Amino acid sequence: MKIVYTDALIVGGGLAGLRSAIATREKGLDTIVISMVPVKRSHSAAAQGGMQASLGNAVMGEGDNEDVHFADTVKGSDWGCDQNVARMFVTTAPKAIRELAAWGVPWNRIGKGPREVIINGEKETIVEKDEAHGLINARDFGGTKKWRTCYTSDATGHTMLYAVANEALRRNVEIHDKKEAISIIHENGICGGVVARDLISGELIAYIAKGTMIATGGYGRIYKQSTNAIICKGVGVAIALETGIVQLGNMEAVQFHPTPIVPSGILLTEGCRGDGGVLRDKDGYRFMPDYEPEKKELASRDVVSRRMIEHIRKGKGVKSPYGDHLWLDISILGREHIEKNLHDVQDISKTFNGIDPADEGEKGWMPVLPMQHYSMGGIRVKPTGESTTMKGLFCSGEAACWDLHGFNRLGGNSVSEAVVAGMIVGEYFASYCKETHLTTNTFTIQKFLEVQKAYLQEILSYDGGKNIFDIKDRMRIIMQEKVGVFRNGKDLSDAVDELEDLLKMVKEITVTDKALCINPELNEAYRVTKMLKLALCVSKGALERTESRGAHFREDYTKRDDENWLNRTITTWTDPNDTMPTLSYEEIDISKMEMPPAFRGYGKKGAIMSNPLSEIREEEITKIKETLGKVDRFTTQEALLDFDLPKEYKRKNERMGVGYD
Amino acid sequence: MIDQENQEVSNEEEFRKIEITVFRYNPQNSNTKPEYQTYTLEETPGMTLYIALIKIWSTMDHNISFDFVCRAGICGSCSMVVNGKPRLACKTRTSEFEDGKITLLPLPTFKHIKDLSVDTGNWMNAMSKKVESWIHAKEETDITAIEKPVEPDVAQAVFELDRCIECGICLAACSTKIMKEDFVGAVGLNRTARFAIDPHDERSDEDFYELIGDDNGVFGCMSLMGCEDHCPKDLPLQTKIAYMRRKMVKM
Amino acid sequence: MPQQDSTVELLTGKDSVGKKSKIPARLDLLQSATGLILSFFIIFHIVFESSILFGKAAMYRLTKIFEGEPFIEGGEPLIISALAFGIFVIFIFHALLAMRKFPSSYKEYQRYRTQSKMLKHSDTNLWFIQITTGFVMMFLGSIHLYTMMTQPENIGPYASSDRIYSDIAWPMYLILLISVVLHTGVGVYRLIIKWGWFDGSNPRANRIRSKKIIQAVVVVYLVLGLLSLGTYMKIGYDHQEEYGNRYSEVHK
Numbered sequence A: 001m002k003i004v005y006t007d008a009l010i011v012g013g014g015l016a017g018l019r020s021a022i023a024t025r026e027k028g029l030d031t032i033v034i035s036m037v038p039v040k041r042s043h044s045a046a047a048q049g050g051m052q053a054s055l056g057n058a059v060m061g062e063g064d065n066e067d068v069h070f071a072d073t074v075k076g077s078d079w080g081c082d083q084n085v086a087r088m089f090v091t092t093a094p095k096a097i098r099e100l101a102a103w104g105v106p107w108n109r110i111g112k113g114p115r116e117v118i119i120n121g122e123k124e125t126i127v128e129k130d131e132a133h134g135l136i137n138a139r140d141f142g143g144t145k146k147w148r149t150c151y152t153s154d155a156t157g158h159t160m161l162y163a164v165a166n167e168a169l170r171r172n173v174e175i176h177d178k179k180e181a182i183s184i185i186h187e188n189g190i191c192g193g194v195v196a197r198d199l200i201s202g203e204l205i206a207y208i209a210k211g212t213m214i215a216t217g218g219y220g221r222i223y224k225q226s227t228n229a230i231i232c233k234g235v236g237v238a239i240a241l242e243t244g245i246v247q248l249g250n251m252e253a254v255q256f257h258p259t260p261i262v263p264s265g266i267l268l269t270e271g272c273r274g275d276g277g278v279l280r281d282k283d284g285y286r287f288m289p290d291y292e293p294e295k296k297e298l299a300s301r302d303v304v305s306r307r308m309i310e311h312i313r314k315g316k317g318v319k320s321p322y323g324d325h326l327w328l329d330i331s332i333l334g335r336e337h338i339e340k341n342l343h344d345v346q347d348i349s350k351t352f353n354g355i356d357p358a359d360e361g362e363k364g365w366m367p368v369l370p371m372q373h374y375s376m377g378g379i380r381v382k383p384t385g386e387s388t389t390m391k392g393l394f395c396s397g398e399a400a401c402w403d404l405h406g407f408n409r410l411g412g413n414s415v416s417e418a419v420v421a422g423m424i425v426g427e428y429f430a431s432y433c434k435e436t437h438l439t440t441n442t443f444t445i446q447k448f449l450e451v452q453k454a455y456l457q458e459i460l461s462y463d464g465g466k467n468i469f470d471i472k473d474r475m476r477i478i479m480q481e482k483v484g485v486f487r488n489g490k491d492l493s494d495a496v497d498e499l500e501d502l503l504k505m506v507k508e509i510t511v512t513d514k515a516l517c518i519n520p521e522l523n524e525a526y527r528v529t530k531m532l533k534l535a536l537c538v539s540k541g542a543l544e545r546t547e548s549r550g551a552h553f554r555e556d557y558t559k560r561d562d563e564n565w566l567n568r569t570i571t572t573w574t575d576p577n578d579t580m581p582t583l584s585y586e587e588i589d590i591s592k593m594e595m596p597p598a599f600r601g602y603g604k605k606g607a608i609m610s611n612p613l614s615e616i617r618e619e620e621i622t623k624i625k626e627t628l629g630k631v632d633r634f635t636t637q638e639a640l641l642d643f644d645l646p647k648e649y650k651r652k653n654e655r656m657g658v659g660y661d
Numbered sequence B: 001m002i003d004q005e006n007q008e009v010s011n012e013e014e015f016r017k018i019e020i021t022v023f024r025y026n027p028q029n030s031n032t033k034p035e036y037q038t039y040t041l042e043e044t045p046g047m048t049l050y051i052a053l054i055k056i057w058s059t060m061d062h063n064i065s066f067d068f069v070c071r072a073g074i075c076g077s078c079s080m081v082v083n084g085k086p087r088l089a090c091k092t093r094t095s096e097f098e099d100g101k102i103t104l105l106p107l108p109t110f111k112h113i114k115d116l117s118v119d120t121g122n123w124m125n126a127m128s129k130k131v132e133s134w135i136h137a138k139e140e141t142d143i144t145a146i147e148k149p150v151e152p153d154v155a156q157a158v159f160e161l162d163r164c165i166e167c168g169i170c171l172a173a174c175s176t177k178i179m180k181e182d183f184v185g186a187v188g189l190n191r192t193a194r195f196a197i198d199p200h201d202e203r204s205d206e207d208f209y210e211l212i213g214d215d216n217g218v219f220g221c222m223s224l225m226g227c228e229d230h231c232p233k234d235l236p237l238q239t240k241i242a243y244m245r246r247k248m249v250k251m
Numbered sequence C: 001m002p003q004q005d006s007t008v009e010l011l012t013g014k015d016s017v018g019k020k021s022k023i024p025a026r027l028d029l030l031q032s033a034t035g036l037i038l039s040f041f042i043i044f045h046i047v048f049e050s051s052i053l054f055g056k057a058a059m060y061r062l063t064k065i066f067e068g069e070p071f072i073e074g075g076e077p078l079i080i081s082a083l084a085f086g087i088f089v090i091f092i093f094h095a096l097l098a099m100r101k102f103p104s105s106y107k108e109y110q111r112y113r114t115q116s117k118m119l120k121h122s123d124t125n126l127w128f129i130q131i132t133t134g135f136v137m138m139f140l141g142s143i144h145l146y147t148m149m150t151q152p153e154n155i156g157p158y159a160s161s162d163r164i165y166s167d168i169a170w171p172m173y174l175i176l177l178i179s180v181v182l183h184t185g186v187g188v189y190r191l192i193i194k195w196g197w198f199d200g201s202n203p204r205a206n207r208i209r210s211k212k213i214i215q216a217v218v219v220v221y222l223v224l225g226l227l228s229l230g231t232y233m234k235i236g237y238d239h240q241e242e243y244g245n246r247y248s249e250v251h252k
Ligand SMILES: Cc1cc2nc3c(=O)[nH]c(=O)nc-3n(C[C@H](O)[C@H](O)[C@H](O)COP(=O)(O)OP(=O)(O)OC[C@H]3O[C@@H](n4cnc5c(N)ncnc54)[C@H](O)[C@@H]3O)c2cc1C
Pocket: A011, A012, A013, A014, A015, A016, A017, A034, A035, A036, A037, A038, A039, A042, A043, A044, A045, A046, A047, A048, A049, A050, A051, A052, A156, A157, A179, A180, A181, A182, A215, A216, A217, A218, A227, A228, A229, A231, A234, A235, A236, A267, A373, A374, A396, A397, A398, A399, A411, A412, A413, A414, A415, A416, A418
């Protein structure tokens, strides 16, 4: 057993982790990033669509600024987000993208003059301004007022991650890959580091640091079907939960995407439907117009996902060895259009399914099914990124419930969050590390190492004959079927019960190979145990939340209930021997909101049970605005919601045509 | 308990059997010798090597090691030698092999970890440092100001080269790299070309010469084109290595 | 000890101003340049030497032209000696440069062979042809050049044929011919790729095109060479009784 000391320890080498590492190195702190896989393979690399930042360069983004981005984000979250954090985020996002540009991310750039685009399936010509020539371009994404999503073709996450990783290498961030954090070391409510397992030698290593950050991404793999990478198992979030002290927030808030391809779960972009592609059932029938006569296939992500599942439940799904699915038909757009505009979709479909979507008729239909896509929930942190309950433990990126996304995140806001949080939280984290001294004593370190060693040995000694893979499959199926797009009290309580049984059942497995070193079955045994705990947090949270908000949809409580449920679900695992998480709730204070709860502008109208405080705050806001008289938007904004940002991140952002206004 | 295999047999269709032979070796276990193990399984529609290997792992042999992350051809983790050719396993469909026989070996030239798993991360990080794979600019950027404009075509050209996923296939397909341990390979040379054409990078040809002007760099390449012909991202390695060579030889 | 650049490089890998040595760049360029010169030489050599296909007289005339007959009465075989010497120097220089690329130990060779057999990749296999043919030429080419340097006067329809047939030089020439044609073909293809000469707007398609054209030229040259070799053998066979006699135009 080995002990490694450093100033700043970051668990997870995705966009969030690596950008934070840069922040700590800039302050001269020795920094180690540990990651399960080589950092450039982190799941951030998979983001295709783009990153939101209100630059307002493109003609379709004109007039965009922090305020518009803020409003979109808050509405998107169904008022579940922390508006303070949302403000911090939108103010920093333009800086993040400009920093990335300077680091070499080859953002798609605007070419002046006319170009042809497709808006709502119609060809239109837009004319880009001369002075915008060469500036960063943006595309349209769901739920945004302006075209705000900046991109590098279909590989946005990849180019961002490589730029950030290379900058980290440049600053001599120490990267230790093939190391998995399996437990958090803490004493007196202060985090001291982690116990990590070398995934090659099996050796246990205690990484001891002044401050520790978890940036381990999402945990989509608790679902049978997910667009997430297969390493997205949530071990990082689970070890925080297992401290018994750290809180998780909004675990039931899980986003589903309507059109990943079956069986691989690889995402087919929303552009397929945007350009006019349609969904069909087993009879080749286009069913969406029956459900959503107005928007049809182009209704919002969660709505389309729900309708698809509804249709499959009516027995209209196409049977396959991988379960039921529906068809996505883009062949009607014509070969030319597909080869030019949906090239990547064609590529994915051809390589992974052997289907050329440009082939006419049934032959070209692609099998699709709504699948888990994003985890809004995670480790509950303050706006500084520090755990609400454990000192010295920070968290950023998808693993965190910083609470930018509330109950639904907007496309393009999460890679953006990962980098922006890396900047902001990274800065607070670095300051913390700078001011702190190492206190964890070796006795404590040894104790935590011993516990983990004993735990692994215990797993190897189980001899009940059961198989961890079966338990995992069962868990993933339960989550898929009972805690999915549609939720209801009965299914959820079944799910909670079954998952609890599964968690208990882990003690009845047998691991074939007894080696402590590289042993993929042993890895699975402890990972699945942790995944089960997260799955329980998700389903228990969903069971208790008797309303529908954002991505969380209850068939038995279809309205958003601001009166009783404008709060954040907080989950803890108070005792290691528990088989069920402990829930509590954190109020979201309307009286501090810059934008009190209202209708989102999409989805069903009148599906809200509003809170009388909303109206009061609304009046208050009008009054504040009146007293202020004629002032610039920054003064108004500050009067409504004052927020802090470290470093120079609060400075105003320059924009084409309007300067720093 | 749910039985995966039964679930699939319940499907009426008949699928052919395929044979997957895997190189098995754990260098850490002194009792084991390198050996080949063959697994027979039923080929389901659209099966990729990812699906096949996960199936083998979860139902036949819990101890087999391999690396997948994105399973979508994006992250570059799953490179291995498939019937002699280095490729991304997750992007390889089993139906491509008419006789249904597939042999899988770990990627050569990298440190072998176990079975099909090799250590690419440390090599790639060292390579990135060696060619200083980042923007070199003298002045600091004011991130509140409007970004520096870039010609759309130039941005596109940089993007083309930035698509490399560090999968290591160009190295496994390069006999030069197989013979000369320290050769930076097409991946490294492409990286320098990427920064050489990026308008943000102020390095001169002379600076690049310091990084790749030797037989471990661009002059080590013997134009074998294994890289060009196997790169899963179809990067223009042939022309970019030539581009760097022309630049460097002018020094 | 005086400050010498090579000493500094020996110790630091950089030159005296701390810059990386420019020698690798020079060597790479020279390797290609010598290869290119030799290639041009061979392209013409085989054509000239196949003049025998047009009859003894044609070959004789050409030989004489090379001996500088238009300017020097009766021709001067030493010119050929000198030419051969020049080529020999380039040849050796090229070989030395190319040898840097040879597998430097059996282990390297074995790794290379195992991998390339597994890979079954055509351009990689071409390189194997290149190093083997180069290796073969190093010996046979040297013998041939030595002959040309030392006996420049023994070139001509009968002298050459006697050497090829009666002195049993033909097996050497056969091997040398195949080697040199393949080596030059592969070498020139590699030069095109290496420096990106004919990339055009579609480098991938043009690479395939270059390869196809070169394949065709290689075949033409092989046929040409084999026919000439056959012709020399035929003449040598007919001439064996008069071995040692020289061709003379007056004969006609
Ligand atoms: C298919 C797909 C497409 C997407 N497209 C977009 C998009 O277009 N726009 C957008 O904004 N968002 C998109 N997202 C979401 C976005 O990509 C992620 O939310 C974001 O990249 C998360 O970044 P991260 O740094 O938090 O985590 P990740 O990038 O997931 O990194 C997690 C890191 O933690 C490490 N790790 C995990 N567990 C441990 C452990 N126990 N010990 C040590 N290390 C560990 C991993 O190795 C990895 O390095 C997409 C997501 C998916 C699935």
